Amino acid sequence: MSTTSGSSRQALQPGPSGWLAAPALAFFLLFAIIPLIGVLFLSFTSWDGLGEIKLDGLSSWTTVLTDPVTGNALLVTAKIMFFSFIIQAPISLLLGVFTAAGQKYRAALAVLYFVPLLLSSAAVAIAFKALLDPNFGLGAGLGLPILAQDWLGNSDLVLFVVVFVIAWQFVPFHTLIYQGGVRQIPASLYEAAQIDGAGRVQQFFNITLPQLKYTIITSSTLMVVGSLAYFDLVFVLTGGGPGYATRLLPLHMYLTGFKANDMGAASALGVILVAIGLALALLLQRLGGKNRNASQLEGA
Amino acid sequence: MASITQLPVPPSAPARPAVRPRPRTKGPGRTRPNFLGGLGGWLWLAIIIVPVYYVVVTSLKNQAGFFTSNPMMPPSEPTLDNYKLVVENDFARYFANSLIVTVGSVVPALLVSFMAAYAIVRGRSRFLSWTNNLFLLGLAIPLHATIIPIYWMITRAHLYDTLLALILPSIAFAIPISVLILSNFMRDVPNELFESMRLDGCSDWAMMWRLALPMTRPAVVTVGIYNALGVWNGFLFPLILTQSPETRVLPLSLWTFQGEFSVNIPAVLAAVVLATLPLLVVYVIARRQLLSGLTAGFSK
Numbered sequence: 001m002s003t004t005s006g007s008s009r010q011a012l013q014p015g016p017s018g019w020l021a022a023p024a025l026a027f028f029l030l031f032a033i034i035p036l037i038g039v040l041f042l043s044f045t046s047w048d049g050l051g052e053i054k055l056d057g058l059s060s061w062t063t064v065l066t067d068p069v070t071g072n073a074l075l076v077t078a079k080i081m082f083f084s085f086i087i088q089a090p091i092s093l094l095l096g097v098f099t100a101a102g103q104k105y106r107a108a109l110a111v112l113y114f115v116p117l118l119l120s121s122a123a124v125a126i127a128f129k130a131l132l133d134p135n136f137g138l139g140a141g142l143g144l145p146i147l148a149q150d151w152l153g154n155s156d157l158v159l160f161v162v163v164f165v166i167a168w169q170f171v172p173f174h175t176l177i178y179q180g181g182v183r184q185i186p187a188s189l190y191e192a193a194q195i196d197g198a199g200r201v202q203q204f205f206n207i208t209l210p211q212l213k214y215t216i217i218t219s220s221t222l223m224v225v226g227s228l229a230y231f232d233l234v235f236v237l238t239g240g241g242p243g244y245a246t247r248l249l250p251l252h253m254y255l256t257g258f259k260a261n262d263m264g265a266a267s268a269l270g271v272i273l274v275a276i277g278l279a280l281a282l283l284l285q286r287l288g289g290k291n292r293n294a295s296q297l298e299g300a
Numbered sequence: 301m302a303s304i305t306q307l308p309v310p311p312s313a314p315a316r317p318a319v320r321p322r323p324r325t326k327g328p329g330r331t332r333p334n335f336l337g338g339l340g341g342w343l344w345l346a347i348i349i350v351p352v353y354y355v356v357v358t359s360l361k362n363q364a365g366f367f368t369s370n371p372m373m374p375p376s377e378p379t380l381d382n383y384k385l386v387v388e389n390d391f392a393r394y395f396a397n398s399l400i401v402t403v404g405s406v407v408p409a410l411l412v413s414f415m416a417a418y419a420i421v422r423g424r425s426r427f428l429s430w431t432n433n434l435f436l437l438g439l440a441i442p443l444h445a446t447i448i449p450i451y452w453m454i455t456r457a458h459l460y461d462t463l464l465a466l467i468l469p470s471i472a473f474a475i476p477i478s479v480l481i482l483s484n485f486m487r488d489v490p491n492e493l494f495e496s497m498r499l500d501g502c503s504d505w506a507m508m509w510r511l512a513l514p515m516t517r518p519a520v521v522t523v524g525i526y527n528a529l530g531v532w533n534g535f536l537f538p539l540i541l542t543q544s545p546e547t548r549v550l551p552l553s554l555w556t557f558q559g560e561f562s563v564n565i566p567a568v569l570a571a572v573v574l575a576t577l578p579l580l581v582v583y584v585i586a587r588r589q590l591l592s593g594l595t596a597g598f599s600k
Binding site: 109282 | 344372440446587
């Protein structure tokens with residue numbers, strides 16, 4: 001995978017001791033890998049979070065797999081993942097291309113685009129909750145009745161509100177990734193295209209887009225796998241409601257474990273979450289081509 | 301190593317991506333102004349700025365003003381009472397807690413990740429490539445699925461409701477992405493430099509601090525800021541691993557403010573502004589480093 005390019009040093013030197021990696025490995029094993037095994041183990045137990053952990057066979061799994069709320073949570077997760085991607089990917093790509101160009105005002109815009117990344121998800125959720133209030137928010141302020149809806153109380157609308165707020169928070173990050181990618185495209189390609197008389201749109205589709213292939217894979221992987229981690233924003237914004245309309249899988253896991261005190265079922269949901277994450281990451285890697293697999297994952 | 305592989309980089313080039321001059325000085329829109337792009341760019345700016353504006357303006361209104369004035373208009377009599385209320389409600393303690401948790405997890409995470417990245421890039425043992433693969437796997441897994449075993453471990457270790465309970469898993473969760481970005485940058489340090497230092501009799505330990513660290517400093521800063529943003533704004537660990545006001549961190553305090561002040565929206569939004577202000581100050585000071593570092597770190 002990420003072993004270094006073949007250089008002569010490997011033959012010459014013994015290299016540093018593996019012990020240098022030991023502290024990082026120890027932390028990661030203790031607080032990530034062992035819990036990962038632990039979540040699988042706990043899914044076969046019953047535990048209320050306080051008392052004894054009792055082995056309980058498949059009963060948590062039966063509960064989870066027969067509960068219609070699980071299926072609904074999966075569906076909501078898939079919808080949010082899909083719509084988030086459809087909205088965020090093109091906007092980030094276009095904004096990245098836009099801000100990568102030399103003009104000063106575009107650089108200034110890029111500085112302001114970054115601001116949402118400074119806010120915590122809790123802060124973003126609270127801000128939007130106030131802003132979307134039909135009586136004291138944006139709709140009332142602009143005098144536009146169409147904006148004065150009960151955005152968070154209407155189960156037909158709320159999913160798209162969540163998708164929008166997620167995009168507001170995360171598009172800036174992906175814009176940065178694309179901006180970096182565009183800046184690495186050699187200028188000579190554009191110069192040659194201009195000599196050939198290619199217009200801006202042609203240049204975008206014939207040069208920019210193909211050259212950004214690996215940036216697109218990186219950003220998309222982060223977007224899709226990352227959408228399995230949308231928890232805090234939705235938790236504060238809607239709490240999963242109204243009803244179960246925005247109860248994503250991670251949120252469903254939290255509520256099952258820490259509110260309904262059914263840690264066994266919550267662990268089973270955790271296992272499902274891990275399985276989906278792994279499957280998606282592998283799939284996206286495969287789409288990216290085999291020869292550059294692991295380093296492609298995330299930012300590589 | 302996404303798009304960079306398309307660049308004809310000479311093998312001896314002192315590749316320092318964060319400070320590398322832009323290969324492309326003219327954008328595709330140089331020939332004639334790109335009205336459509338500009339329009340989109342300004343539109344997105346409006347989408348970013350309107351909620352921020354609303355939060356700031358509302359936080360300066362008194363409660364009566366909030367209910368009677370136009371939500372999008374600045375207050376006729378701006379007041380700082382809301383800020384006073386937030387500060388009087390132990391804001392300083394939550395701030396200090398956030399600072400302790402952020403510094404306490406980012407510094408150790410950087411240290412162990414840097415050492416691991418050095419070993420992974422310079423070493424060639426099977427153990428190290430196995431370690432690296434494990435970290436890459438960690439990127440693909442939604443690690444939040446492990447909160448239940450982590451909760452169990454933390455309560456068992458009698459760390460529940462302490463700041464250390466937040467620090468330990470935060471370090472572990474920061475390691476995979478840190479090792480990935482740092483090792484990507486470390487591969488660009490010319491091998492000749494290491495060889496000449498070795499000929500001078502330097503140990504790997506000395507080379508790590510005296511050569512690898514100065515050469516990858518921009519990446520170290522980038523990774524540090526990126527992790528600090530994540531930990532500072534983190535919500536899930538504080539939610540499940542702490543309870544009392546003594547251990548409350550800022551994002552969680554926003555959520556509890558929202559519960560306590562409920563109808564006093566201006567005060568809640570003042571808390572949002574105050575919680576974001578420290579990061580805004582950091583951003584204004586270290587903007588260049590942050591933006592160039594993140595674009596380089598993720599599009600490499």
